[in-house]
Amino acid sequence: MKHKKLLFFLSGAAIVALILLIIIYKNLFGINIITGKNSQVIYIPTGSSYEQVMDTLESKLIIKNRNILNWISKKKHYPALIKPGRYIIDKNLSYNGLINKLRSGKQSPVNITFSNVQTLNQIAGKLGRQIEADSTQIMTFLSDDANYIKDGFKKENIISVFIPNTYEFYWNTDAKGLYNRMLKQYRVFWNDQRLSKAKEKGLDQKEVSILASIIDAEAARPEEKPRIAGVYLNRLKRGIPLQADPTIIFALNDISITRVLKKYLQVDSPYNTYVHSGLPPGPIGCANIDGIDAVLNAEIHDYLFFAARADFSGFHNFSRTLAEHNRYALLYQKELDKRKIFK
Numbered sequence: 001m002k003h004k005k006l007l008f009f010l011s012g013a014a015i016v017a018l019i020l021l022i023i024i025y026k027n028l029f030g031i032n033i034i035t036g037k038n039s040q041v042i043y044i045p046t047g048s049s050y051e052q053v054m055d056t057l058e059s060k061l062i063i064k065n066r067n068i069l070n071w072i073s074k075k076k077h078y079p080a081l082i083k084p085g086r087y088i089i090d091k092n093l094s095y096n097g098l099i100n101k102l103r104s105g106k107q108s109p110v111n112i113t114f115s116n117v118q119t120l121n122q123i124a125g126k127l128g129r130q131i132e133a134d135s136t137q138i139m140t141f142l143s144d145d146a147n148y149i150k151d152g153f154k155k156e157n158i159i160s161v162f163i164p165n166t167y168e169f170y171w172n173t174d175a176k177g178l179y180n181r182m183l184k185q186y187r188v189f190w191n192d193q194r195l196s197k198a199k200e201k202g203l204d205q206k207e208v209s210i211l212a213s214i215i216d217a218e219a220a221r222p223e224e225k226p227r228i229a230g231v232y233l234n235r236l237k238r239g240i241p242l243q244a245d246p247t248i249i250f251a252l253n254d255i256s257i258t259r260v261l262k263k264y265l266q267v268d269s270p271y272n273t274y275v276h277s278g279l280p281p282g283p284i285g286c287a288n289i290d291g292i293d294a295v296l297n298a299e300i301h302d303y304l305f306f307a308a309r310a311d312f313s314g315f316h317n318f319s320r321t322l323a324e325h326n327r328y329a330l331l332y333q334k335e336l337d338k339r340k341i342f343k
Contacts, residue, residue, distance in 0.1 A: 042087045044102070046132060046172055050079035053102070061089065069095045078103045084132070086110060086171030110171050115164040118255075118285040123162050131173045141175035151183060153206075156282030160209035161186045164288050189289075197296040201233060206282075212291035213283035217246035220314030225294035227318065231303050233295075240304065242273040250284040259341050310335040 040060050044053055050073070054066070063069055072095045073079060085107030089098065114126050120142050121135075128135030141147055145154045153161065161182050169181065190205050198208050211232055219225045235242055245260040251269035265272070271280040305325035306316040310332045319325035336342075 039091055040089045041108075042089055043171065044082065044084045044087065046084040046174075048082060048084060050082060053082055057098075069098075072096055073099050076100070076103060083107075084172040107170060107172070109168045111166055111168055113166040114162070114286075115288065117162075117164065120159055123159070123286065127178060131169055131171055131178065133173060133175045133178060137175045138178060141179060147176070148179065148183075154282075157206045157209070159283050159286055160206055162286055163189055163292075164286055194292075194296055201295065201298070202237075203295070207279055208292055208295050209287045210279045210283050212287035212295050213285045214242070214244045214246055215294055216285060216288050216291040217249075218244065219291075219294075222290055224316060225291060226297055226299040227301070227303070228306060228316070229294045229298035230301050231306055231318065233298050234302065234304055236278065238304075239277055241275070241277045242279075244273045247271045247273040247280055247284055250280075257343060259336055259343055261343075308332050 042056060042060055044056065048056075054070070054073075057063065057069075058066065076099050078099050081103045083103070083105035085105065086109075087101060087106075088108045089101070093101075110130055112127060112130050114123065117123050117126065121139065124135040124138035124142070127133075128138050142158055143155070145158070148158060148161075161179070163182075163186060165185075167181070167185060169178070173181065195205070198205060201208075203211070211229065214232070215225050215228050218228055232242055232244070234240075248260050248264050248267060248271075249255065249257050251267045251271040252264060257264070265274045270276060271284065273280060301318075302320055303318040305319040305322065307319070307325055307328040309315050309317055309328075312335070317328040319328060
């Protein structure tokens, strides 16, 4: 009889122990986190405290038992191992899995695409909305050329580091990290082949970017970029001022201008390519890849002028002589008058 009682007791104890083990296992490794129908994105800012992280988790996730989550966190020393970043939390995750993910620092990067940007302010505004560094922090860094003069850049040409494309960033990137990342990609972009082509044209990388930014602004039709590049290279070789209208608009800082009038051509600025020969001090915008490659693969010809076609097709008429150019330019000016475009 005693043996039967002992057996029942041991059996009961084993069942209770098994139940407890199941409960513990479920709490540690079972489905404890509910994110809703899809995964959830969690942002942990730099310098976040443990309590701030827990508050963020509770605001984004449905956590069944915070006490157990706290216990696991402390057992795994997570309060001392907080790593900032952007984390994608899959649905139906365990407490253990959640803490392992956060303490590992294996965050999910952000893909950022930027194009059609003309100023550093626009770049800072676009990037500052997608990484931890805000636009003010980015502009503060880029406005101080002491941050990059060692790399051969200055305020006038630092925009050339930002080559429009799609890039992968970690969300917790700061302003310096952003610059370093773009500088790394800039050096990858300027491979031996591109450097060799630039040298053949008598230009360095920054000068190519300056000319490309002008061509980007001139060309409504991308297929014309290599021909326009050839015109400007011909003028540079002969010491003829570029006389590029987009540089006047840049100098006046007025993008509303649709017609460059004679009075604008006297603006006192190093970017006035009607007054100053050679290239301006820096790019007038963020040079696109096809603009850069248009310079490097410029069409070889003897054109020295081009004027927009009067049909407003976006194409240009190219000329070898000033007399021929003036005829085309007059046709375009008459069409501007006809359409009542006076500024």
